[in-house]
Amino acid sequence: DAGVIQSPRHEVTEMGQEVTLRCKPISGHNSLFWYRQTMMRGLELLIYFNNNVPIDDSGMPEDRFSAKMPNASFSTLKIQPSEPRDSAVYFCASSQTSWDAEAFFGQGTRLTVV
Amino acid sequence: DAKTTQPTSMDCAEGRAANLPCNHSTISGNEYVYWYRQIHSQGPQYIIHGLKNNETNEMASLIITEDRKSSTLILPHATLRDTAVYYCIVRVSGLSGAGSYQLTFGKGTKLSVIP
Numbered sequence A: 001d002a003g004v005i006q007s008p009r010h011e012v013t014e015m016g017q018e019v020t021l022r023c024k025p026i027s028g029h030n031s032l033f034w035y036r037q038t039m040m041r042g043l044e045l046l047i048y049f050n051n052n053v054p055i056d057d058s059g060m061p062e063d064r065f066s067a068k069m070p071n072a073s074f075s076t077l078k079i080q081p082s083e084p085r086d087s088a089v090y091f092c093a094s095s096q097t098s099w100d101a102e103a104f105f106g107q108g109t110r111l112t113v114v
Numbered sequence B: 001d002a003k004t005t006q007p008t009s010m011d012c013a014e015g016r017a018a019n020l021p022c023n024h025s026t027i028s029g030n031e032y033v034y035w036y037r038q039i040h041s042q043g044p045q046y047i048i049h050g051l052k053n054n055e056t057n058e059m060a061s062l063i064i065t066e067d068r069k070s071s072t073l074i075l076p077h078a079t080l081r082d083t084a085v086y087y088c089i090v091r092v093s094g095l096s097g098a099g100s101y102q103l104t105f106g107k108g109t110k111l112s113v114i115p
Helices: none
Strands: A005-007 A010-013 A019-024 A031-038 A042-050 A053-056 A065-071 A074-079 A088-095 A109-113 B009-013 B018-023 B033-038 B045-050 B061-064 B070-075 B084-090 B109-114
Touching (some): A010 A019, A019 A088, A019 A109, A031 A074, A042 A065, A053 A065, B009 B018, B018 B084, B018 B109, B033 B061, B045 B070
Parallel strands (some): B009 B109
Antiparallel strands (some): A031 A042, A031 A088, A088 A109, B018 B070
16 A cells, blocks of 8 residues: 555645645545644644544634545545645544554645745 | 653664653553654654553564553664654544544654764
């Protein structure tokens, strides 16, 4: 398996534009996580899906952020409109839903909003 | 949620054992201790996890104290490629109850392996 695949790896956009980040989890994994990493706040969990259903989105910073998982092999994180403070590295991770399953992380998308 | 406390940074000589401590004094009986690491510009990587017993795999050993209030991650022969930020995490239960799974990352320990 190629692991968790994220695209794009780098994204530069202007303030106010819509940004869509994509994630393909490992086949057979039914839990998916979106994290954001900044120097100031470290790694923050944004949202967690189990069997394509959002379980906990309490980490989503505000209404400008939305995440979907239309099927078991694809998820998106959308920011509309984007702001400079959204600049960060966004990671997607997946795991099997078991009591002690390890999570596998993608390589991340580095987002810069200018 | 059980919180963890780790030193901000540590140095280790190449070839020596790296011992990374973690305090988790409020851990609950059914919570696991996980260790992940993040090498610069990469996504976090799973290392090892345990509940009560000591664990060993090809990457590291995990020593958990009998009262489970602290643990130590041991890299037996550190190499330059082990330079990374190491996160000790206690797994919290998600809102959906049994079977759910979340990882909450703290600041971690920045390990520098010195030639």
